[in-house]
Amino acid sequence: MSDITIKPDEQVPPAEVPEMELFHSHSWWTTYVFSQDAKVIAIQYAATAISIGVLALILSWIIRIQLAFPGAVSFIDSQVYYQSVTMHGMIMVVYMLTAILLGGFGNYLIPLMVGARDMVFPFVNMLSYWIYLLATLVLATSYLVPGGPTGAGWTLYPPQSILTGTPGYDYGIIMMLVSLILFIVGFTMGGLNYVVTVLQARARGMTLMRMPLTVWGIFTAAVLALLAFPGLFVACVMLLLDRLAGTSFFMPAIVEFGEHKNYNGGSPILFQHLFWFFGHPEVYIVALPAFGVVSDIISVHARKNIFGYRMMVWAIVAIGVLSLVVWGHHMYVSGMDPTFGFFFAITTLAIAVPTALKVYNWVLTLWRADIHFTTPMLFALGFLVTFLNGGITGLYLGNVIVDVPLSATLFVVAHFHMVMGIAPVLVIFGAIYHWYPKITGRMMNETLGKIHFWITFVGAYAIFFPMHYLGLLGIPRRFYEMGQTAFVPDSAHTLNIFITVMALVVGFVQFIFFYNLFHSLKNGKPSGGNPWRAASLEWQTPETPPGHGNWGETLPVVYRWPYAYSVPGANQDYLPQNMPPIKGEHII
């Protein structure tokens, strides 16, 4: 380029991080199976998460079929129903979303986006995946043991979760708890890697305030996870002891089927505190990476820098911090001192401030932008709508007085599916369409992508929007059957059938996505290294897909932030992060 004025390296401090010692594998096994390369680990994580996610999707059909056509399918008895609800919820939240967003996207994108050759501790990173896989297998195996998986609900509240009346009393609950403990151990290994890589292994010139928001989102989520999973870990250990060793941490004196149980003096509320100390941050563990990814997709496909980058970063951090002190809003109906109710309501509503700020900034990024309605962009826009929707109902539920009648109704189900079910899933799809060319070197089919988007987006609305109404009618969640209940009008039943039909349609449509995913591997249009003309570092690798060590001989040097789109005076509409400064450029 002709208009370079300054010798590039004078801009950037000299290297202070030594070259990474990488493990170079020489056999098929250590290259593709027991790989220490973050990119391979990422794909393993994502593949496992998606596979178990498909199981959770099928379970949601079982739930829906029973709700719309009670008793029509004979094998769905109340046991199977409760087991399906439990496994669906737990798999979706922990084994699917958390694993794919942090283990999948985190592993693939962090090293590439911050300009590292790999995660800082590749061996630990590999262990992380294998322990996660073990956790998933333990969970799935609970379908094969006598009594089947637990039906305690994904919240696993004692005393009910470890009493004999709950399905899966014999082994299911034990396997669930063991699996969660394994998951946490595995996740900690990965999470430490993500955090340290971001903090200590960035490229020359890559300051924290030049990282793409995707990295900020995943980084903050990983920190949150390291602080929040301990709550779940402790809850699982203690519940396991209550079940197996006969301790009474969570179990009060209790009579079951006329038999006085050997429990005494424990505190069930303690479990709720521990669980939700994990459970609420968990919402943001899946939401923050999604926020980051959406920011990047919007910016690239609207050819405009993200509006208010610094504000976006601080909003992510603020949401992360606040999310650790709001867990009580899940316990308004558990019997809580009004002072605490007041505190948790205030903190909950306070989170709306940084969150709303992010939404405004996304909208302002789109304002008068050169929007390309590509498939990733459509999914990102879909996210904006569903997330906003779920966020608004969240404001309702954050108020104690409004929450008390709505809690445990389908209104809550509609709310959390909008905000942490559909919204992150849309982002995950968008992200796959967006980064697929980098991962495989080929484009996914756009037409199929758009069909997939519209049916999924409209369908998801058709499923969950009516649930708000059903919830307002007072229809409870987690009910196997409503029976003859006077307050439920016939129209509610019609609506239930409609929802179920849509759920089946949306579920089956995902096969278009899988077809596209695999078909494009061989037949997709070759994409080149940077098909979206994106500025961030991962698109500037010397090879596509990136080779082992990511950057070939020399590590990249970063000169600007990742959102240099439509820069005035530049002769192309984006400036890659590692391109030396141009004349008169205002460097950010």
Add this chain to the structure above:
Amino acid sequence: MQQSAEENVEWHRQKLLRLIADWSSDQRSFKTASWRKTMMWIFLVSDTFIFSCFLISYMTVRMSTAVEWPHPSEIFALEIGGQKIPLILIAIMTFDLITSSGTMALAVNYAYDKKRKPAAILLVATALIGAAFVGMQAFEWSKLIHEGVRPWSNPFGAPQFGSCFFMITGFHGFHVSMGVIALLVIARNVWRGDYDVGRQTSYSHRTGDYEIVEVMGLYWHFVDLVWVFIFAFFYLW
């Protein structure tokens, strides 16, 4: 030399500016910490949350249980020469663990001076003192079990006493035992001079250096510190 108030303020200001400069710089946010040291610190923060959850749960069930909590100075007393001495074993155990922190600190010092022999010996000594701690803990467990305390029941009062005691000291003892194993492995590496010749020291195919001893030390001091809290909450409350 006495620092004036202004000098003091200026010193703090410089320090703050330095911190901001480091964090807004490229490549590394902690300019003096290696990857493994950063990782250990962050792991310890996460582990702190685990222990905190355990201890807070212990306090909660201690308050929620309807049965009286056993008196620590009686239940933890040891009979020596026909006389009951309260908290004697625990005093020895605590002293033992704090001593091991001392030998660990010395080992770190020698390792940085590349004095392999004294460093390795001190590491082994730390491991042995740690193992002694675990041994004494096993003794205390067996004494309590012998007297009829179980995770699910307790002849001296609330059954949660046994539950919490075995769970939390067990979890801490597990940390100490893992530490002992790691100490022995590192002691071997130091003794052999692995860190001088750049030998691959683990499955990760990386070569180690003497800083590993310091990182090990961080873990060990942490386990020691956690013990002080367990000690305070179980034995003094």
